[in-house]
Amino acid sequence: MRIEDLKLFTIVVELGSFTAAATALDLPRANVSRRIGELEKSLNAQLFFRTTRQLRLTQHGETYYHDLLNVLDGFEQAKNKLLDLDEKPIGKVKLGFLPESDEALQPVLAKFQRLYPDIELDLRFTNNYVNDIYSQGLDFVVHAGKIQDSGFIARKLLSLGRGMYASPDYIAQHGAPKALAELAEHQAICYRWPDGTLDDNWDLISDSVKVNCKLSCNHMGFIRRAIVGGQGIGFMPPLFALGAIESKSLVRILPEYESKKEDVWLIYPDRKGISLPTRLLIDFLLQEIPLYTALS
Missing domain, CATH: 3.40.190.10 (Periplasmic binding protein-like II)
Incomplete structure (x- = not known):
C-alpha cells in the first residue's frame, strides 16, 4: 500500500469519477482504475459502488475516506517538518x-x-x-x-486598479482626449468578461464613461496587443502591461482619473x-x- 495510492483515492472521492481524477493528475484512466482496485484488494474491502453512470462510496469507503484525511494531513505535516530541517x-x-x-x-x-x-x-x-x-x-x-x-x-x-491607455501612434493620428466626454469620439478596445458582459462602461472613482467599442475580446493579452498596435484606447490594469508601459509602447490617457479597484x-x-x-x-x-x- 503506497501513500500515492491513498492520496489518489481521496482525489477520486473529491472529483467523483476515475476519469476526472485521471484528467486532474495527467494519468491514464486505466491506471487510476487499476490502482484503486489494488487498494481495495489490499484492504480486503470494497470502497466504491461502480455503475456506468455513477461512482459512489460504500459504507466502508465513506468511513475510510474521512479517517484517511486526518492520516494524510499528519503525514504531510511530518514530511514538511523534515523538509524544513533539510532546507x-x-x-x-x-x-x-x-x-x-x-x-x-x-x-x-x-x-x-x-x-x-x-x-x-x-x-x-x-x-x-x-x-x-x-x-x-x-x-x-x-x-x-x-x-x-x-x-x-x-x-x-x-x-x-485600471487605467486608460493608447499607443503613441494612435495619439499621433487621432490625438489624445483632454476630457472624459471626448472619449466618445475615439475608438475603444473593450474587454468581454467571462459571463459575456461587454465592459464598455468604464467605472472610475468619481465618474463613469460610456465608450464607443470598435473591438472587443475576452483575453486581456489580445486587448494589450491591440492597444499597442494603435487600434484604439483601452482600459486595463497596468500590471498586465508592465513591459509595454516601461518601453513607452503604451501611454496613459487622462491619468488624473483613477479607477475603482478589484x-x-x-x-x-x-x-x-x-x-x-x-x-x-x-x-x-x-x-x-x-x-x-x-x-x-
Whole structure:
C-alpha cells in the first residue's frame, strides 16, 4: 500500500469519477482504475459502488475516506517538518492563473525557482476556480474579483486598479482626449468578461464613461496587443502591461482619473494541510506581487 495510492483515492472521492481524477493528475484512466482496485484488494474491502453512470462510496469507503484525511494531513505535516530541517524543499505545485496575468507572474515565478530549483511548477490557465481547482487538480489559483464559494481559503494578494491607455501612434493620428466626454469620439478596445458582459462602461472613482467599442475580446493579452498596435484606447490594469508601459509602447490617457479597484486573491481548498512547496510559493507571491502595485 503506497501513500500515492491513498492520496489518489481521496482525489477520486473529491472529483467523483476515475476519469476526472485521471484528467486532474495527467494519468491514464486505466491506471487510476487499476490502482484503486489494488487498494481495495489490499484492504480486503470494497470502497466504491461502480455503475456506468455513477461512482459512489460504500459504507466502508465513506468511513475510510474521512479517517484517511486526518492520516494524510499528519503525514504531510511530518514530511514538511523534515523538509524544513533539510532546507531543500522538493515537489510539484500546480498553479492556476488568469491568461492575462502571465506577464506579471512570469518573472516572479522565475525568481521563485531560482531560490527553490527542486520545486517543479505546473501552470494552467483558468477562468473558473470553483471548477478548475478540482477538475485540473490545482493546488491553488490566482483569482480576480468576487469570491463565489466560501468552501475555499482566500488570501488577498493585492487590489488592482485600471487605467486608460493608447499607443503613441494612435495619439499621433487621432490625438489624445483632454476630457472624459471626448472619449466618445475615439475608438475603444473593450474587454468581454467571462459571463459575456461587454465592459464598455468604464467605472472610475468619481465618474463613469460610456465608450464607443470598435473591438472587443475576452483575453486581456489580445486587448494589450491591440492597444499597442494603435487600434484604439483601452482600459486595463497596468500590471498586465508592465513591459509595454516601461518601453513607452503604451501611454496613459487622462491619468488624473483613477479607477475603482478589484481585489486579487490566492485561493485554495479548505484543507488542514498543504504541501511545503505550495506553502512556500503562496508566501512568496504574497510578498513579491504587491511590489508591482506602485504601477497600478
